[in-house]
Amino acid sequence: MELAEPRTAVGRSTILSAVTSSWAVPAIDRPSAQAAKAARTRIDALAKPLGALGDLEGIAVWLAGCQDHNPPTAPHQARAVVFAGDHGISQFGVSAYPREVTPAMVRTIAAGKAGISVLCAANDIALRVLDVAVDDDLDGVDPAIVVHKVRRSSGPIHLENACSTSEIVLALEVGAKVALEEIAAGADLLIVGDLGIGNTTVAATLIAALLELPAAQVVGRGTGIDDAALAAKSVLINQALERVSDHDLTPIELLAAVGSADIAAGVGFMLTAAACRVPVLLDGIVSVAEALVAQAFSANCVAWFAAGHRSTEPAQQLALEALELQPLLDLKMRLGEGTGAVAAVPLVRAAARLAGDMALLADLAP
Ligand SMILES: Cc1cc2ncn([C@H]3O[C@H](COP(=O)(O)O)[C@@H](O)[C@H]3O)c2cc1C
Numbered sequence: 001m002e003l004a005e006p007r008t009a010v011g012r013s014t015i016l017s018a019v020t021s022s023w024a025v026p027a028i029d030r031p032s033a034q035a036a037k038a039a040r041t042r043i044d045a046l047a048k049p050l051g052a053l054g055d056l057e058g059i060a061v062w063l064a065g066c067q068d069h070n071p072p073t074a075p076h077q078a079r080a081v082v083f084a085g086d087h088g089i090s091q092f093g094v095s096a097y098p099r100e101v102t103p104a105m106v107r108t109i110a111a112g113k114a115g116i117s118v119l120c121a122a123n124d125i126a127l128r129v130l131d132v133a134v135d136d137d138l139d140g141v142d143p144a145i146v147v148h149k150v151r152r153s154s155g156p157i158h159l160e161n162a163c164s165t166s167e168i169v170l171a172l173e174v175g176a177k178v179a180l181e182e183i184a185a186g187a188d189l190l191i192v193g194d195l196g197i198g199n200t201t202v203a204a205t206l207i208a209a210l211l212e213l214p215a216a217q218v219v220g221r222g223t224g225i226d227d228a229a230l231a232a233k234s235v236l237i238n239q240a241l242e243r244v245s246d247h248d249l250t251p252i253e254l255l256a257a258v259g260s261a262d263i264a265a266g267v268g269f270m271l272t273a274a275a276c277r278v279p280v281l282l283d284g285i286v287s288v289a290e291a292l293v294a295q296a297f298s299a300n301c302v303a304w305f306a307a308g309h310r311s312t313e314p315a316q317q318l319a320l321e322a323l324e325l326q327p328l329l330d331l332k333m334r335l336g337e338g339t340g341a342v343a344a345v346p347l348v349r350a351a352a353r354l355a356g357d358m359a360l361l362a363d364l365a366p
């Protein structure tokens, strides 16, 4: 793989005066315009009225471009990875659930009993969960789950940096390494899942910072907080935004200031998938926040992403609009873990099969 320096930097930091670590962003080409065009021509010629398969047509065209193949083949080796981490801000009333849920859910995924586990099993999708920054030692779990741990929790982003830039670089490298492992295992479609109480606050903050939006527009109910907690969450997001406003930050510095190690791992994973020409299906608010940060590293990566679903989080919708991505599903899901993306995999597979297996209009018997 060719390596290049980041092409897009958010700028230079003044709040992080220590040595700023850098990361060699993998070089990312665009998907094949030729294969996408050929797929569009074929889909327009299928035995149906022009455009009648709606967004399934766009997904098949996108897949053909990513695969450099017309018609596209249905992804039969979709693989999902959940990056787990705790967030300091979860101790300030932003979630409807306590932070102890994070390690408990890591164990639940490992036991094959989480929402994402069941959806992956139902759709023949390989799944693994990795502890990047869980605030627990996770004693007794499979050592492969904790081998990539960067730190225990991230700092409360309304008060201090989530972590150091060198920890972010380490987490980006974890994501990159894991993506390469998944691709070596045969992945032809990748999904990044999130797990960590408080992570919707961090994701909303990242989205607000990158899209220059006020807290009131991005704040959402996450796990189901009431009106009072929603107002408090908005205040904390504003406080976190104030810490980074008027500072030009590189993407690494932004992740260190108001992101987290587990989110950085997701970013490194997505960028590496795109560099390896493997398409990525995005999930909810954390996943699209990661996609926006990935775009700040390298604008080309977005062409390798499709949106699995629209979640109920306002910031997720705003980020999808900024990425110019149309979600496949709108089921009012708000779980994270990668569930909204995995729920859309059957549609992606069906879109490819429709493009490949339907008769042509020209071949219809008179
Ligand atoms: C039992 C349980 C399982 C989950 N699986 C994912 N999340 C999701 O909800 C959390 C984020 O929402 P907030 O920012 O409001 O805390 C994260 O753990 C996310 O992965 C869960 C949340 C809970 C309670």
Ligand SMILES: O=C(O)c1cccnc1
Pocket: 200, 221, 222, 223, 283, 284, 285, 286, 311, 312, 313, 316, 333, 334, 335, 336, 337
């Ligand atoms: O919209 C999401 O992705 C979401 C909402 C609540 C909790 N976790 C994720």
